[in-house]
Amino acid sequence: MSDKALNIGDQFPNFEAETNEGKIDFYEWMGNSWAILFSHPSDYTPVCTTELARVASLVPEFLKRGVKPIALSCDTVESHQGWIEDIKSFGKLRSFDYPIIADDKRELAVKLNMLDKDELNADGIPLTCRAVFIIDEKKKLRLSILYPATTGRNFDEILRVIDSLKLTQTKSVATPADWKPGTDCMILPTVKTEDISELFPNGAVCVAVPSGKSYLRFAPQP
Template sequence: MSLKLSDTAPNFQIATTTGDIDFHQWAGDSWVFFFSHPADFTPVCTTEMGRTAQLAPEFARRNVKPLGLSTDSVEEHLKWIKDVDATQNTTLEFPIVADADRKVAELYGMIHPGQSDTAAVRSVFIIDPQKKIRLTMTYPMSVGRNFDEILRVIDALQTSDKSRVATPADWRPGDKVIIPPSISNDEAKTLFPQGWDEIRSYLRMTSL
């Protein structure tokens, strides 16, 4: 199954380190950072899980729930969490899906045979409160994710949704944003009374 942007994220029921969940019910009205890792007790994955736990206040501030996944069992996950906490100086509290039969990994296209026939690659799905897939990223097994970028794109998506804007390359909160070409100048005057810089007719920059 090839999932695309704006598709509804497939629902599933499965065991996790915090108990059984129905994904859509668990997500509720929150955004979700759903990410897979190849295996427990491996070095890159340990740093990624630790970093996600360390960033718990940042995810919470954005109304985002992290959800991890690998094809290991709940028992293995729970043992590994102790190692993550000890080595990464954190307390991991978000759930990790135990996908031993690879049901969810296959559903979300996380198994890439060129990398492994049984372990998930480092997939990222950012899912909004309407359960729509808003962003996907896939990292190879040897490369850890950039969590600054993950938070940045969540900020960009939420800003775009709230203010009907687009964000330029390398945008960070507080930077100028783009008024989309689909918004006429007349409508823009109402939406953006602060005005804008018209660099080109198709490139209008404004501050929020």
């Protein structure tokens, strides 16, 4: 086990785990898809219940993007099964269609450095934070966000980030602050001026700045 933080671009470690859907090998479960792994302090907790219900409602949106969701909570499979009924009731869900890893021994929480040392349980043990890991089809970590245990995640933002990651992986663009799918992107500095018309046939705009440098180049999303 290691508590070394994972960096973007690192190989995400494989693992075996019990889930409410049975035992999985993480890499085999992913297959050729991307994955989003998000962690929770424990079952039957209020913020976690809202988050898992939200993700359950968004499963079609994740799958549409080629991303499989999987949660982790530091309780047993049996506990997960009971909790899922509460989640379905709260979210007015007919089904719950993604796995929750049972990490009751906190082994994965430690291995993946998902602890919130400022939030302790009744025994004085650090709670698992609300980590978000997005892993691509090559099993590389593409994004990591760590929320404290007391702050629920914004899954609309996470979907937006996935859209940006998918777009910028294949096109010569970056996405500016507050970008949303379908809005203008920024042309990468590595793109030569003479290549812009070919790569961006719908046009491009260079914003003038006091430095006189031509680096703020916008184009419609390719």
